[in-house]
Amino acid sequence: MKSYCIKEFAEALEVIPYALAENAGLNPIVIVTELWNRHAQGETNAGINVRKGLITNILGENVVQPLLVITSAITLATKCVRMVLKIDGIMTVR
Incomplete structure (x- = not known):
């Protein structure tokens, strides 16, 4: 049950890049x-660059966000x- 909840939570987080791109x-x-x-190729710093409309190395573009915010x-x-x-x-119980 616990792994099922974690899997569903991870799938819910997949909405974030879709919303950003859209x-x-x-x-x-x-x-x-x-x-x-x-x-999957190991580029962990790859992210959506909305200005260029591409996937780029976000760390190389100096796009950072404080961990506390996330x-x-x-x-x-x-x-x-x-x-x-x-x-x-x-x-539903009532």
Whole structure:
């Protein structure tokens, strides 16, 4: 059960690059597929460059974000989902 939850959580996080590509006016399927391929080839710093419309070495482009910002956002989103699931569980029990 625990590995199933982790797998589903990871799939939920896959929405982020799709949304980023789509909001930048790029084709999300093409961009995310190329991003997956680059990561599979070991390019861990590959990311979506919305200005160029390409996958580039984000660290080389000096695009960085504080870890605290990402950690805080993911933690807040996770807590929100847990609250919704608890409320849904209470509503369906009645």
